[in-house]
Amino acid sequence: xxxxxxxxxxxxxxxxxxxxxxxxxxxxxxxxxxxxxxxxxxxxxxxxxxxxxxxxxxxxxxxxxxxxxxxxxxxxxxxxxxxxxxxxxxxxxxxxxxxxxxxxxxxxxxxxxxxxxxxxxxxxxxxxxxxxxxxxxxxxxxxxxxxxxxxxxxxxxxxxxxxxxxxxxxxxxxxxxxxxxxxxxxxxxxxxxxxxxxxxxxxxxxxxxxxxxxxxxxxxxxxxxxxxxxxxxxxxxxxxxxxxxxxxxxxxxxxxxxxxxxxxxxxxxxxxxxxxxxxxxxxxxxxxxxxxxxxxxxxxxxxxxxxxxxxxxxxxxxxxxxxxxxxxxxxxxxxxxxxxxxxxxxxxxxxxxxxxxxxxxxxxxxxxxxxxxxxxxxxxxxxxxxxxxxxxxxxxxxxxxxxxxxxxxxxxxxxxxxxxxxxxxxxxxxxxxxxxxxxxxxxxxxxxxxxxxxxxxxxxxxxxxxxxxxxxxxxxxxxxxxxxxxxxxxxxxxxxxxxxxxxxxxxxxxxxxxxxxxxxxxxxxxxxxxxxxxxxxxxxxxxxxxxxxxxxxxxxxxxxxxxxxxxxxxxxxxxxxxxxxxxxxxxxxxxxxxxxxxxxxxxxxxxxxxxxxxxxxxxxxxxxxxxxxxxxxxxxxxxxxxxxxxxxxxxxxxxxxxxxxxxxxxxxxxxxxxxxxxxxxxxxxxxxxxxxxxxxxxxxxxxxxxxxxxxxxxxxxxxxxxxxxxxxxxxxxxxxxxxxxxxxxxxxxxxxxxxxxxxxxxxxxxxxxxxxxxxxxxxxxxxxxxxxxxxxxxxxxxxxxxxxxxxxxxxxxxxxxxxxxxxxxxxxxxxxxxxxxxxxxxxxxxxxxxxxxxxxxxxxxxxxxxxxxxxxxxxxxxxxxxxxxxxxxxxxxxxxxxx
Numbered sequence: 052x053x054x055x056x057x058x059x060x061x062x063x064x065x066x067x068x069x070x071x072x073x074x075x076x077x078x079x080x081x082x083x084x085x086x087x088x089x090x091x092x093x094x095x096x097x098x099x100x101x102x103x104x105x106x107x108x109x110x111x112x113x114x115x116x117x118x119x120x121x122x123x124x125x126x127x128x129x130x131x132x133x134x135x136x137x138x139x140x141x142x143x144x145x146x147x148x149x150x151x152x153x154x155x156x157x158x159x160x161x162x163x164x165x166x167x168x169x170x171x172x173x174x175x176x177x178x179x180x181x182x183x184x185x186x187x188x189x190x191x192x193x194x195x196x197x198x199x200x201x202x203x204x205x206x207x208x209x210x211x212x213x214x215x216x217x218x219x220x221x222x223x224x225x226x227x228x229x230x231x232x233x234x235x236x237x238x239x240x241x242x243x244x245x246x247x248x249x250x251x252x253x254x255x256x257x258x259x260x261x262x263x264x265x266x267x268x269x270x271x272x273x274x275x276x277x278x279x280x281x282x283x284x285x286x287x288x289x290x291x292x293x294x295x296x297x298x299x300x301x302x303x304x305x306x307x308x309x310x311x312x313x314x315x316x317x318x319x320x321x322x323x324x325x326x327x328x329x330x331x332x333x334x335x336x337x338x339x340x341x342x343x344x345x346x347x348x349x350x351x352x353x354x355x356x357x358x359x360x361x362x363x364x365x366x367x368x369x370x371x372x373x374x375x376x377x378x379x380x381x382x383x384x385x386x387x388x389x390x391x392x393x394x395x396x397x398x399x400x401x402x403x404x405x406x407x408x409x410x411x412x413x414x415x416x417x418x419x420x421x422x423x424x425x426x427x428x429x430x431x432x433x434x435x436x437x438x439x440x441x442x443x444x445x446x447x448x449x450x451x452x453x454x455x456x457x458x459x460x461x462x463x464x465x466x467x468x469x470x471x472x473x474x475x476x477x478x479x480x481x482x483x484x485x486x487x488x489x490x491x492x493x494x495x496x497x498x499x500x501x502x503x504x505x506x507x508x509x510x511x512x513x514x515x516x517x518x519x520x521x522x523x524x525x526x527x528x529x530x531x532x533x534x535x536x537x538x539x540x541x542x543x544x545x546x547x548x549x550x551x552x553x554x555x556x557x558x559x560x561x562x563x564x565x566x567x568x569x570x571x572x573x574x575x576x577x578x579x580x581x582x583x584x585x586x587x588x589x590x591x592x593x594x595x596x597x598x599x600x601x602x603x604x605x606x607x608x609x610x611x612x613x614x615x616x617x618x619x620x621x622x623x624x625x626x627x628x629x630x631x632x633x634x635x636x637x638x639x640x641x642x643x644x645x646x647x648x649x650x651x652x653x654x655x656x657x658x659x660x661x662x663x664x665x666x667x668x669x670x671x672x673x674x675x676x677x678x679x680x681x682x683x684x685x686x687x688x689x690x691x692x693x694x695x696x697x698x699x700x701x702x703x704x705x706x707x708x709x710x711x712x713x714x715x716x717x718x719x720x721x722x723x724x725x726x727x728x729x730x731x732x733x734x735x736x737x738x739x740x741x742x743x744x745x746x747x748x749x750x751x752x753x754x755x756x757x758x759x760x761x762x763x764x765x766x767x768x769x770x771x772x773x774x775x776x777x778x779x780x781x782x783x784x785x786x787x788x789x790x791x792x793x794x795x796x797x798x799x800x801x802x803x804x805x806x807x808x809x810x811x812x813x814x815x816x817x818x819x820x821x822x823x824x825x826x827x828x829x830x831x832x833x834x835x836x837x838x839x840x841x842x843x844x845x846x847x848x849x850x851x852x853x854x855x856x857x858x859x860x861x862x863x864x865x866x867x868x869x870x871x872x873x874x875x876x877x878x879x880x881x882x883x884x885x886x887x888x889x890x891x892x893x894x895x896x897x898x899x900x901x902x903x904x905x906x907x908x909x910x911x912x913x914x915x916x917x918x919x920x921x922x923x924x925x926x927x928x929x930x931x932x933x934x935x936x937x938x939x940x941x942x943x944x945x946x947x948x949x950x
Contacts, residue, residue, distance in 0.1 A: 064121045065114040072101030078125045087133055091126055091189035098122040099157065103333065112325035119155040120146075124223060127163075127186070131224045134182045139175065141168040143225035145233070151219035152285075156328055158338040161186070163195040164220065166229055170199060200229070204236045207243070211251040214243050215289055245294040249394045253387070256286055264659075267376040268514070268523040271347075274328045275340040279376030281328065283383040284321050290390050308389050310454070313382060320379045327372065330354075342372070361577035366514055373512030373523050381457070381496055388450040392416075406438050417442075418449035425459035429467055432459060433476040433503070436494055440486035448493070456497045463502035474595045477503065481561040488533040495529060506572045506587050513575050521658045524574050530656035531567040531649075535560075538648060547651055549671060553644050562601050565592060566608035566649055585610035607642065608649055615650040619669040620907045621914060624676065625730040626871075631688050633673065634680040643681070647674045663816035665793045668763030695725055701733030706740060716740045722800040726872065730796055730903070731808075734761050739768050739806060746770070752836045756829055758819055764793055764810040765819040769832070773805040774839040778901050779891035781809065784835045786885055788828060789814055795887075795904035859912045863940060865933045867926055873902050873918040874927035878940065882913040885947050890917070893943035897936045898922050 064074040077094045084090035102115050124146075131137055131144055148162035149155065165179055179197060186193045198206070207214035217237050222230040239245050260278045263269060267278040275281050291297040295306055300317065303309040309317070330353055331339050334346050342350070348365050356364035396414045404412040409424045409431045411417075417439055424431050435456070439445050448456070467473055480490055494500040501508035510524035520527065537543045538554035557563065565588060573583035589606040597605070614636065622629045637643045651670060655662045680688055699720070706716050719740055720728075728736065742755040752771030760766035767785075771777060778797060785792055794810040811828075812818060819825055859881035867874045878890065887906065894901055894917065903918035919927060927933060 063124075065118050067110045067114045068101065068105050068118045071105045071108075071110075072098055074098065074122065074125065078129065081126065082129050087130065087185060088188045091130070091185075094126065095122065095189060095191070102157075106326075106329060106333070111322055112329050113322050115329055116154045116156060116325055119157070120150060120153045123150070123155060123161060123191070126189070126191075127161075128224050130182060130185050134178055134185065136178055136182060137224060139178070140226055141229075142166070142175070142179075143227070143229045143233075144223045145225075145230060146221045146223055147216045147219060149219075151216070151221045152288075153221065154325075156325075156338070157332040158192075158336070159332070160192045160194045160338070162216070163193060164203070164217075165195060165197045166203065166225075166233060167197065167199050168226075168229060171197060200232055200236060203233060204242070207237050211243065211248065211255065214248070215252075218289065218292055239293055243293070245290075246394050248293045249290055249390055252286060252289060256283070266522065266526060267380060268373055268512075268526040270514075270521045271341050271343050272372070272376070273341050274324055274331065277376070279378075279380040279383070281321065281324050283379060284317065284324075287317075287383060287386050290387070294390065294394055303386075308386060313385075313454075316378060317382050320375050320382070323375050324379075342369075361575055366575075369514045370512045370523075373514065377496075377512060381453075381498075384496065385450050385453045385457075388416075388447065388453065392450060406442070407434075410435060410438055412442070412445055413449065415444070415446040416449045416452075417445050417447075418452045419455060422455065425455055425462065429459075429462040430470065430472045430476055432456065432463060432467075432499060433473055433480070436490040436499070437476055437480050437483070439493070440480060440483040440490045443485050448497075453497060456499065460498050460502045463499065468503060469594075473503075478561065478595050481564050484539075487564065488529065488536050491532060492529055495525060501525075504568070504572075504591075507568075509576070510572060510574055515574070522656070524571050527656050528568060528571055531570065531652045532564055534652035534655050535563045535567050535648060538652075547655075547667070550648055550651060554648060556644065557648070559601060562597075562605055562608075563645060563648060565605045566612070566645070567652065569605070569609045570612040570649070570653065581610050581612060604642065604645060608645055611636075611646065612649055612653060615646050615670065615673065616654060619673045620666070621905060621916060623730070623903060623905065623918070624669065624673050627688065627691060627694060627729065628868075628871075630673070630676045631680055631685070634677045635685060637677065640678065640681050643674065643677055660816055663812055664759075664763035664818060665810060665812060666763070668761065672762075691725065691729060695728040698728050698731075698733050698736065702736040702740065705733060705737035709737070709741060711741055711744055715744050719743055722802050722804065723798060723806070724801075726902075727798045727806070730798075732761060735766070735808070738766075739770070739808070742768050743770050752833070754829055754832045754836065756819070756825055758825060760810065762794065762810050763818075764812045765825075767807075767809040767811060767828070767832070769805075769807045769809075769836070771805060771807075771836055771839070773799060773803050776839050776841070776892070776895060777805060777807060777836070779888050779895060780835045780839055781807065781832060782891055783885065783888035784831050785809070785811060785828070786888060788831060790819075790828070791816075791908070792887060792906050794906060795901075797901050797903060799900065799902070861941065861944060863937045865927060865936075867928060871918075872924075873920045876917045876919060876927075876936070876940075878913070878915045878917070880913050880944065882908050883947070886913055886944075887915070889943040889947040890915070890940060893939040894919060894936070896943075897939045899927065899936065900924070 064072075068074075077097065081087070081090045081094050098119070102118055105118075106112070106115055127144065136142055136144070143166040145151070145164040145166055146153075146162070147164050149159055150162050155161070167175075171179060176197075183193060183195055203217060207217055214237055217233065220230070220233065235241070237243075239248065243251075259276055259282065263273065263277045265278065267280070269277070273280060287303075288300060291300065291303055291308075295302065295308075297303060297306070300309075301314060304311055304314050327342070327350065328340060330350055331342070331346055334349055334353075339346070347369060351364040351368035354368055356367045358364045359367070392414070399414050401414060405420075406412060406417070409420060409428060411420050417435060419425070419431075435448070435452070439448070481487060483490075491500060494503075495511075501511050507525065507528075510528070513524045514520070515524070522530065535554075537546065538550045539560070541551070544551040554560070569584050569588035569591070571580060571584065572587055573580040576583060585606045588609045589602055592602040592605050615633075618624065618629070618633050624630055624633075634643075637646065647670065651667070654666060683689055703713055703716060707713065731739070738755075738757065742753050746753045752769060755768045756765060758765050767781075769777070769781065778795070782792060782795075791812045791814060792809055793812060796808045798806040800806060819828065859879065861878070861880040864877045865874060866877065876894075880886070891901065898921070899919040900922060901917055901919055905916040907914040921927060921932075927936070
């Protein structure tokens, strides 16, 4: 009986595997063997080895998966006969699921249905149990159910996944009439008619895609269930079988749903994914369908990729994978659109809505008015998307028109790109009040965007092998554009406070959209991608007729798109000199507003876990401080004394409102340096002062925590007698509690006291919110600080799985900026538990005083800056001393890793 598979397959041991293993002879030996378990194990192991040899020799994965199914077919039939079930006329042995399709990967389960005419009696039940035990004893992973015909039908009626599995049923042995009755009982004429089935499967696919963020381009994609994966191909097969009664995908060509070229593209894509999944199962030794970091590098080596100067082997392999699933996503979308029209909208009758001479809307979908539209008028390849943006009621593109787009995108050449009509159409799309992101994403899916922007084609499917960039470059780029567009949506204003007001002042939003499109467009070419991208952007903007001031702004934004985030995260923006330097680089409020909006959109589209309240607060603070500099004048900035006086006035006002005395506050402030007042806000100073005043005199350290600070995280304030290990103790304790320290500021007071503040976040990037958690942190810190002279406790948290796959070379640099009172130690290394505590202990052992710290973790990489002085407050400028400190840090990191 012909198996209902998604693509043609060999019903038995494929000829390509015959040279690797003689299955017929092996089957004869198995049937004659007295010890069926040993013989079964032998045939399975030998066939598995032969299939692995064939895989290494380059045999198509199509043959491998069908070949493994053929081996199991032989064994199961022989075992069925061996236990005496072949004489039972009231039973049928049926393969379901993937095995029913005749597809078995090395570690796939074998799904079986034992169909009975009636509930099995004791003797039949024992025979069935003997059969299943025999398979398990051979080492097979069997999933089975024993059901009557009525039970199967009842289950199928209740659950669309059950009827889907039964649709793929394949008779292996037993009562053929019973199997035929099963097929008839689940036919669309009885249950799940094609319309209901299709709607349910569409919802199922949408839910499945949402689990992966509706993106096939995550760091560790799922080959089976992710968008564009094998399940999407199976989805097409299921709907085809239900609606068209098609048992082979090639039949869709005859029905006009696929062209011959599309069929072969689909077949090649499935074959590639089978090959990747086959290798995954082999490498993992289990049914692993995720492309984990553990396997990505090994697969790149296995598939023959080699590192290049600007493109690692693993990045080349993953780009091939991403581009394959993108093509499959496009085919899935087009075919499902065909089915929507044929199944869901078949009875919908409405007169077409004419848009212009080239396009009309039919049943909610835009379509060409005649098949030669694109060949006779190539600019229509862009016009379609402009019209879709201008008419928000359009739900999508007709499947036949999607096919025409794919067939005619080769017309987008240099002549097309230089056509003033085409340039105008592209810019009109960017200038629409609605649908810009939707249309550019659609253009990307259909290959139009890459054709119009050849540089964009180079980043399609390109991944960066790190934990920072969790999307491919093209996906990230379109997400940045989406984030910029969202500034204009009132209902999303709370997502990025203040950005909507700034965006409303932007006179030409398309400037930001173009900066988003080009900011990473040169990645992977070698060289500085910001500089190369700026040149591309400049050429594009001039070609598309933008005024020179807009050309300059787009180019500047692309060239400097990392500047604001690097300044905010890696420099002390409480230092007026740092802000002034940044302001001079930016130059004007207009440029500041644009880079601020682009920076936030960029970070939020890089990694969902990267954007948090602390980063939001940092960028907002830098924007406010720079705006103040512009208002004051770049040539006449406020002096440090003026800033200190103002912050103290504001802090005293806050304290007075809380009923606290001015005199007590001034007494505490006498012990604090000017740097403290420059580095803290009035809100922070008043909170610290109140904590110290309320604590009163005593030997116990002040330990306070507030859930939300104006710096975006939870803030810890510690006021204690100065001791060597305070920083190491605190960081060790917070690390053991699973907290992320994003900022630390250490202030040495004049009477042997230290005032340390830490901004912390939970592992998910949120501030601490629960009362029990706040109490736990406070209690743990008080216990730790009760004996600050003891060696800090060892951090024993395990290194997360993903971090183990990234080796970040440790780099240590020393610097000193003119006018600053301390030296900077910049450390780049791999992130791991206990890192800050180990560094703190190394600095203390080197007899250095820590005054401030900037803690930045991006993916697997920690970028931390420690501002230090010698014990006598002199600078760390001696090269011999720097080498000594560097050795101490490296030794501490080695000891931490060994622990």
